[in-house]
Every structure is written in C-alpha cells, then in structure tokens.
Amino acid sequence: MRLGVAKPLEKIAFRANVALPRPSPAESQMTKPAAARGPEIEAKAAPAGRLTMADLAELAQVSKITVSRALRDSPTVKPDTRAKIQALAKEHGYKLNLSARSLRLQRSNSVAVVVEMKPSPDRPLSDPFPMALMGGICQELTSIGYAVVLTTRDGVHMPAVQTADGIILLGQGSHDEAAVQLADSDVPLVVWGAEAPEHDYVTVGSDNRQGGALAADRFLSMGRRRGLFLGDTSHAEIAQRHDGFRDALATGGGHLVGGISCPFSIAAGSAAIAQWIDEGGAAFDCLLAASDLLAIGALQALQERGIPVPERISVIGYDDTPLGACLTPPLSSVHQDWQAGGELLARRILSLINGEEVASVSLPARLVVRGT
Secondary structure, X not given: OOOOOOOOOOOOEEEOOOOOOOOOOOOOOOOOOOOOOOOOOOEOOOOOOOOOHHHHHHHHOOOHHHHHHHHOOOOOOOHHHHHHHHXXXXXXXXXXXXXXXXXXOOOOOEEEEEEOOOOEOOEOOOOHHHHHHHHHHHHHHHOOOOEEEEEEHHHOOOHHHHOOOEEEEEOOOHHHHHHXXXXXXXXXXXXXXXXOOOOOOXXXXXXXXXXXXXXXHHHHHOOOOEEEEEOOXXXXXXXXXXXXXXXXXXXXXXXXXXXXXXXXXXXXXXXXXXXXHHOOOOOOOEEEEOOHHHHHHHHHHHHHOOOOOOOOOEEEEEOOOHHHHOOOOOOEEEEOOHHHHHHHHHHHHHHHHOOOOOOOEEEOOEEEOOOO
C-alpha cells in the first residue's frame, strides 16, 4: 500500500536517551468537584470586620471553591483541610447563604463533554479518538434521560456548558493544563487521561505504562534491542507510555536510543522520522509511536527511504485504529477499550453529580500483533 505524502510540519524536538520526567504543573489547591453546581455560593452580608469567602480562602491558603466545599462538609476535601476551614469560619462568624445554596441544587440534566485537542484537517474530531469515547458516554447518559453537550476547549464559556450538571474532559492537555483549568470551577469533573495524584480531579484511562511495556516485550521477543520513541511526553499519558517502554526495554537487555517529540498527526510522524534518519540520529531497530497516526507517518518515511518493515525495523502504534489495521503490512498496535472507557466516564460523572465519592480507574491495555 502506498502511503500518503507527508505535509510540512512544525519544528520537531529531539531527546537523548534519558529518563524524561514531565515538567510539574503549578501545584493546584483544587479538590474534586462536589455534587452541587452552579453559581458560586456567596456569604451572607456580614458586619464590618467579618470575613468574606475570598478572605477566608486567603487565610486558609486555598481556593474559594475549596472553602465552599469544605463548609458544605464535602468528602472531596481532605479532612485536615476541611477542619481547618471550618474552624476559621467558626472563629470569624462566617456562614453560608443557604438560599443561594438551594438554587445550586437545581439540575439541567445535561453533561458537557469537552474535547481538549484542537481539531484540524490532520486530526479531525471524527477520528476514533474522541468519537469512540463519545459513543460510550452517549450510550450511558442518554439511556437515563441526560442530554450531552459536545464542545472543544474554546467553547467552555458557552451557556450550555456553564449550566451543565457536570463536565467530562477528553484529554488532559500539555502539562495537564486543560484539566487544571476546568478543575478550577465548582462543577463535577471527570477526565479521560492518566491519573494525576498531585491534583484532585477524577480520571478514567488506560494503563499507559503497561501499554509501553507490552510493546517493548514484543520487540525483545523478536530480537530487537535498540528502541526509539515517537510522541509528545508533555502529555501525561504519553509520558507514561514512554516510561513503560523505556523501563521494559532496559529490563530485557535492550535500551532506548532516544525520543522525538512532535504533534499527533501522520504528517508530523513522517517528518519526525525523516529528520531523525536524514540527520544521522542514533540507529534503531524498533519504534513505538504514541498513536497510530504517528506510526503511519513513520512507516511512510521508512518506506520512502527503502527501509523494509518489519525486516529491518519493527513498528508498533497505539490506539488500534481501523486505519492502521488496513495498511500493508497491517500495523501492530496497543489497544485501548474506548467504548468501556466512555461508559465509565459517564458513570463516574453521574456519581459525582449525586454527591458520591468516586475513585480514579485505569483500564488494562493489550497488544494487537499484526504485520509490522
């Protein structure tokens, strides 16, 4: 099969064979969303000298949202933080406006689904990610009478999103910025992505370290020892795939020769591998791409340079998309169960909306071996 022509892409960054710790985002003091949602609770009019909610938040060194949740005795606020805020409120005679609280309990019976990625001709919304996740979400929510509002990050200020009972975010963004941004609201939030212990939002995702390790084990069983990783590790999920791949290679007697950071598209994958080879990057005999689109681009660059796959270089993608399965040779890929993931996202957001405690969950990955 003749693969498409690569398009010029953004500048590509190269990495040496070192562990790649993700840059730590600014420490968030947000907590998991509580059951209630809507306009922020305001304090009753207080005599001069008493604290406002903003004053109380500053004293406790937390956000106003955390104060609101703590004073409602929400279990999503850590017990010591909750006790500290409640003690400060008692000391200063601060009370919640209960009439405002009652307004918050009204529901719209809708959930907003926000897609983190910015759609483009190279990466449209119609791709398996995010549409396969959307299938599971819609199936679960519409069956119980909920409406689903779909938008991208540019649409988060729309009234339909602002009045939703909860938000599902598909993708955390570079350095978790999208998730942290949406966590900065008093609305239940569940995120598709890697678990982030440093933040207090709930995640549903696949076991990315396991996925990377599965690819490494397959390569090692084929006698491959020099691995290259293709993908942007500023995204938490991709960083975990990289780390699982690197560590499993090392355990099995191989090593990671390096990595290439680039956007998630066929053109980017093709340009990245072309540049690596043409500019004398370290020799490699196996490649794990962080998505099938990147793997397809890599195969294109290898084909154009007369490098046979899998005879000289073995390639594994990630996501197990229909497009990859239709190539010649068909692409081996790590499978994520997006249908089950979408259903879990919907169930988790409903639990948060109903005031229940919810834990993050990681689904197992599996390797689909084909021809590359």
